[in-house]
Amino acid sequence: MFIIFRNLSVALGIEWAPINVPISRRLQTLAATGWICLVLFSEAVAILLFIKIIYSSYWYLGLLYGVWMLNDIDICHKGGRTIQWVRNWAWWRYYRDYFPIKLVKTVDLEPNRNYLFACFPHGVVCSGAFGAFATNALDFHKVFPGLSCHMITLAGHFLVPIFRELLLAFGTCSSSRESLEYLLDVKRSQGTCVCLIVGGAAEALDSHPGEYKVILTRRKGFIRVAMKSGAPIVPVFSFGETDVFRPPHNPQDSFLRKFQEKVRQVTGISPMFPIGRGLFQYSFGVLPLRSPITTVVGAPLEVEKNLDPTDEDINALHAEFTKRLIDLFETEKPKYLKNHEKISLIIT
16 A cells, blocks of 8 residues: 555655654744745635624624724834734744744844835745744844834735734834835834835746846835935845745746736735645645745945935935845855856846
């Protein structure tokens, strides 16, 4: 029977995980499983749960929560509501060690200033940036003493009942200009790092193993926000981010790419297919692959405060930031990428 099973697995190209695996690795895989389920299914589950409550004998709880949520709807634009207990869950440490993810700083950052972290690449689901900036698993507060961080995501996610509370607990805030300017205002608070995935959902469509293609040329809104607040822009690059999934090939003119772009335009979310491994085998599934991710925080680009920047001002600063990002990539890639000589940063 075993021989038949083995031959069938070989014929189907399935590589099974060994039985004798340390419990720590089992827990890491379980943590990665929980995380990808959170990313892929939690919003739908939260909506169904809320509807279930509304149509149950506990409908009044759903009604009370709905009223409270409407009253609280702008919190994602006003600094959020971080809960350190959630960011400190042991789950995140196992998640960190699964890949593993590392956070590397190249220079110290002053705790009496606010910073705009411009993060690249998006990857399929921002595995590295999430671990580094939305949890305390990588000890951000120790790497950068006196600083706290807020991940930025689409405002639409904060309209999903129940799910929004978890997002807020991570310290996540809206990507609206109002939200970014609020967080970067030194008169309100100091020592805040705003972590923005500049390429957004569109960049996820170009995430393929061994390739680093980022969207930056037409992304200038973050430059304007930085100039109006006077916050330094810090280039951040997650090496290995594109290697943890193997999404299907989707060239620009393919039917798949056209479908993905259409859905993204309507919903703001890229319909990616996170092909990785399974819970008990390494050949297929939606779990990320065990591939190291190193999130490198570069040196800040100083920004002169300008409440009414011209297009020329924005373009000049954008060009300087682009140069800084390329320099960071070229300087650090030999440390963290295999065959780095063959890998280039493509900016679109």
